[in-house]
Amino acid sequence: xxxxxxxxxxxxxxxxxxxxxxxxxxxxxxxxxxxxxxxxxxxxxxxxxxxxxxxxxxxxxxxxxxxxxxxxxxxxxxxxxxxxxxxxxxxxxxxxxxxxxxxxxxxxxxxxxxxxxxxxxxxxxxxxxxxxxxxxxxxxxxxxxxxxxxxxxxxxxxxxxxxxxxxxxxxxxxxxxxxxxxxxxxxxxxxxxxxxxxxxxxxxxxxxxxxxxxxxxxxxxxxxxxxxxxxxxxxxxxxxxxxxxxx
Amino acid sequence: xxxxxxxxxxxxxxxxxxxxxxxxxxxxxxxxxxxxxxxxxxxxxxxxxxxxxxxxxxxxxxxxxxxxxxxxxxxxxxxxxxxxxxxxxxxxxxxxxxxxxxxxxxxxxxxxxxxxxxxxxxxxxxxxxxxxxxxxxxxxxxxxxxxxxxxxxxxxxxxxxxxxxxxxxxxxxxxxxxxxxxxxxxxxxxxxxxxxxxxxxxxxxxxxxxxxxxxxxxxxxxxxxxxxxxxxxxxxxxxxxxxxxxxxxxxxxxxxxxxxxxxxxxxxxxxxxxxxxxxxxxxxxxxxxxxxxxxxxxxxxxxxxxxxxxxxxxxxxxxxxxxxxxxxxxxxxxxxxxxxxxxxxxxxxxxxxxxxxxxxxxxxxxxxxxxxxxxxxxxxxxxxxxxxxxxxxxxxxxxxxxxxxxxxxxxxxxxx
Numbered sequence: 010x011x012x013x014x015x016x017x018x019x020x021x022x023x024x025x026x027x028x029x030x031x032x033x034x035x036x037x038x039x040x041x042x043x044x045x046x047x048x049x050x051x052x053x054x055x056x057x058x059x060x061x062x063x064x065x066x067x068x069x070x071x072x073x074x075x076x077x078x079x080x081x082x083x084x085x086x087x088x089x090x091x092x093x094x095x096x097x098x099x100x101x102x103x104x105x106x107x108x109x110x111x112x113x114x115x116x117x118x119x120x121x122x123x124x125x126x127x128x129x130x131x132x133x134x135x136x137x138x139x140x141x142x143x144x145x146x147x148x149x150x151x152x153x154x155x156x157x158x159x160x161x162x163x164x165x166x167x168x169x170x171x172x173x174x175x176x177x178x179x180x181x182x183x184x185x186x187x188x189x190x191x192x193x194x195x196x197x198x199x200x201x202x203x204x205x206x207x208x209x210x211x212x213x214x215x216x217x218x219x220x221x222x223x224x225x226x227x228x229x230x231x232x233x234x235x236x237x238x239x240x241x242x243x244x245x246x247x248x249x250x251x252x253x254x255x256x
Numbered sequence: 257x258x259x260x261x262x263x264x265x266x267x268x269x270x271x272x273x274x275x276x277x278x279x280x281x282x283x284x285x286x287x288x289x290x291x292x293x294x295x296x297x298x299x300x301x302x303x304x305x306x307x308x309x310x311x312x313x314x315x316x317x318x319x320x321x322x323x324x325x326x327x328x329x330x331x332x333x334x335x336x337x338x339x340x341x342x343x344x345x346x347x348x349x350x351x352x353x354x355x356x357x358x359x360x361x362x363x364x365x366x367x368x369x370x371x372x373x374x375x376x377x378x379x380x381x382x383x384x385x386x387x388x389x390x391x392x393x394x395x396x397x398x399x400x401x402x403x404x405x406x407x408x409x410x411x412x413x414x415x416x417x418x419x420x421x422x423x424x425x426x427x428x429x430x431x432x433x434x435x436x437x438x439x440x441x442x443x444x445x446x447x448x449x450x451x452x453x454x455x456x457x458x459x460x461x462x463x464x465x466x467x468x469x470x471x472x473x474x475x476x477x478x479x480x481x482x483x484x485x486x487x488x489x490x491x492x493x494x495x496x497x498x499x500x501x502x503x504x505x506x507x508x509x510x511x512x513x514x515x516x517x518x519x520x521x522x523x524x525x526x527x528x529x530x531x532x533x534x535x536x537x538x539x540x541x542x543x544x545x546x547x548x549x550x551x552x553x554x555x556x557x558x559x560x561x562x563x564x565x566x567x568x569x570x571x572x573x574x575x576x577x578x579x580x581x582x583x584x585x586x587x588x589x590x591x592x593x594x595x596x597x598x599x600x601x602x603x604x605x606x607x608x609x610x611x612x613x614x615x616x617x618x619x620x621x622x623x624x625x626x627x628x629x630x631x632x633x634x635x636x637x638x639x640x641x642x643x644x645x646x647x648x649x650x651x652x653x654x655x656x657x658x659x660x661x662x663x664x665x666x667x668x669x670x671x672x
Binding site for chain 1: 270277281578579582583584585586587588589590591592664665666669
């Protein structure tokens with residue numbers, strides 16, 4: 010179950026995320042809005058996918074359902090072979106904790122809490138003791154080049170540093186998928202490139218990455234592009250050659 | 257199993273750490289919220305303590321009377337006065353009959369009482385005089401601290417001697433030991449033969465503001481026509497040995513007196529018998545009710561404090577909706593979120609409770625020192641107060657905590 014033996018698991022289920030006729034309805038002002046309209050697709054282990062579309066296209070709703078944050082109206086999401094519709098709230102919480110790492114546009118770090126403690130939060134819910142939490146969180150922050158910022162609160166970190174803390178937090182439970190919703194939306198272009206570089210190297214290490222974005226330049230880093238419009242997938246292309254990250 | 261328990265305990269420790277951080281973040285608000293619980297716990301703890309203090313104080317007063325005794329008055333009992341007995345009788349002969357025929361009596365103390373004026377070289381004091389026999393000292397556990405007590409010979413000769421209570425002695429003689437001095441009671445010269453030990457005060461009455469003279473002297477000089485006959489008594493104390501059943505002794509004395517006064521059938525007794533045991537029971541009842549009322553009133557402030565906790569926890573949940581969503585995204589179960597807020601409420605309450613307890617101990621000590629009123633706050637009351645405040649936290653924090661845990665992760669995350 011650790012990072013070490015994950016590659017051995019990959020052949021068991023090549024498909025990591027599979028959705029079948031996924032539908033999500035919202036009722037707004039008495040009117041039913043179909044945000045996601047019967048999406049069926051699968052994403053394999055090790056893929057790097059960009060989900061694109063205008064705002065209101067359903068891309069974020071789709072990702073929230075993959076991340077088990079939102080419950081589908083109908084259809085099913087399977088994560089690593091687990092049918093999420095058959096799981097209760099606690100099982101979904103465990104799934105989010107163990108298999109999925111989230112990166113948000115606004116970083117969502119706890120204010121007045123050190124970088125180290127922020128990164129350690131998911132490990133609390135994984136049931137690790139204080140020492141283990143500290144050791145793992147410290148290691149992940151060092152991986153992100155923040156070894157000298159462990160005791161800094163978010164207010165004392167730059168946007169890029171904050172997003173790197175958030176990435177460390179997403180990775181600290183060694184998840185198989187990293188879900189990023191507009192991860193560079195609040196960052197300048199230079200910092201955005203840094204973050205994309207981190208994503209690329211994580212992907213090279215075998216982590217499946219799904220990025221929701223409306224920026225083409227960000228999507229260019231991905232190996233596969235899925236375009237949403239009106240709750241449906243209108244384009245699903247795999248590029249052979251990935252855009253080079255400028256070093 | 258043990259590992260699981262350890263993990264659970266560690267989980268709670270984490271929750272406490274999260275709660276402390278959250279409370280520190282809103283320090284001023286936390287302090288103000290705590291204040292409500294503090295005042296509530298202070299009020300309730302002090303109410304409980306004052307109630308038990310009243311109980312102790314009443315018991316002490318009754319014990320000051322003499323621990324195991326019956327008091328007999330010639331007044332008809334409460335039923336009797338309604339049925340037309342305006343006046344009962346109790347005589348020295350009745351007293352002797354009781355002493356002779358009832359088992360387990362240590363001594364009897366027949367008494368006459370009157371208000372008197374004492375005068376000594378330019379000073380005077382009025383007090384209540386009790387005409388007694390030496391038995392009074394034994395029944396009431398009263399001895400002379402200096403000099404001597406009223407003796408059998410004093411009673412036989414109707415001697416003009418007086419034993420003063422410390423308060424009267426101080427009023428008339430200051431710090432000077434008055435034993436052997438002469439003073440005038442209602443113009444007649446009396447010799448001071450002794451000073452009683454101090455009995456403190458009970459029910460606000462100074463037990464030391466008395467003068468004791470022989471019952472025969474009292475009868476000759478001060479009682480006059482207040483009495484129906486030359487042998488009549490106003491009060492009779494009957495002391496019993498330890499272990500004697502007072503209710504049974506009371507029944508026996510009642511039967512004896514009814515025979516002596518030929519009370520027939522259902523006629524009502526022309527005398528009243530009360531025992532210290534009855535006094536204790538009655539005052540325990542009264543102080544019990546007193547305590548319940550006090551605690552009930554104090555509980556209102558604790559209720560208000562609890563509502564304050566609920567209010568602030570609801571605000572806290574609303575303010576931190578996004579944090580709740582984030583924690584859920586990172587793997588928090590609903591129970592984790594609920595426990596986090598429950599612990600936060602409980603921590604607030606326990607801190608408030610501890611401060612309230614400290615305040616109550618301070619207030620109780622002040623009452624004891626300055627008002628001479630016992631306010632016992634024992635370990636039990638202390639632990640009870642802390643546990644009770646934790647309970648208040650869980651009770652009033654419960655609704656906000658459950659509300660937080662029912663949030664949908666994505667809606668919570670999206671909230672601003």
